[in-house]
Amino acid sequence: MRVVAVIPAYNEASRIGLAIRDALAYVDAVVVVDDCSQDQTFAVSLAEGAIVLRHVVNRGQGAALQTATDYALRFLEPDVIVHFDADGQMQAGEIAQLLEPIVQGRADIVLGSRFLGIEAENMPALRRLLLRAGVIFTVVLSGIKVTDSQNGFRALSRKAAEDIRITLDRMAHASEILDLIKVKSLRYEERPVTIRYSLDTLGKSPSNWRALGIAKDMLKKKIVR
């Protein structure tokens, strides 16, 4: 089974090396999409052995994920694509748990969750509250019940990767993926994953206001587009 990890990255030169090394220990190839970083993200990723693509204009995390997926599907013949982060918050050692339901043929997509027993380290209380609200929002808007609607750690079978096309370029892609799981009637499971927040990653991650942006983008997609 050929597993490809895809990593969207923006100004992650200081952390992406570790994330790539970590991922490469568990997957066959890592595709990084440098989303027009101003630092050495591209060079560092290349040096660490990843296949690196570069957006010449910043298009957002969702767009970068789709670019990496398109590349992988066209040239790498993956059986499974794993969405992984550049900032070291995710643990590549847990990829095997995400693969298991796909390997067993029970699921088309496996979603990581911070609320299935493994306590996320150093998660701010407000973030926790917003994530809970996100779960309710997802049930109402997309009719799909998950415990963590904004977790970026997930594994997609080739079929799911081909079926799910991310069109929301910025941060709302996690909600859009859940919406498409429902629309395309894909089989999904959740698995507990460990997310380690640190002062460094919290400092760089978008503010809690992004929750409003995600809700706005999803509503716009549902109602207007």
Add this chain to the structure above:
Amino acid sequence: MLFQIALVSFAAFAIFKTWKQFSARKISKYWFIVAVLFWVVVAVVAIVPEATNIVADYVGVGRGADLVVYTGLVSLFYIAHRLMLRQHQLSDEMTELVRQIAIEKAHMSSLPEQTNTAD
């Protein structure tokens, strides 16, 4: 009176510009007629605001001035909506372009370099 003069002058200017564009074959005859009719109506409404009362009565709105405001508001909302859709479309096209450039470049750089075999 000042309002009427300003609006009629603007309408006359707009018709003149439209005629120039039509003469230079930049717009079609159809669009020229539509634009001229629109500005003539604007001028007539400016000079004789009561004229709108006839239409207002017909569609069931109290005053002609109200009808103009309602129509203007609805038109502006529609235009804003169309512009937003267009902006989304352009953004999607931009993403696709950036994506294809990224994929092509990565693919080309992954191919083995061609050696020059010319004698």
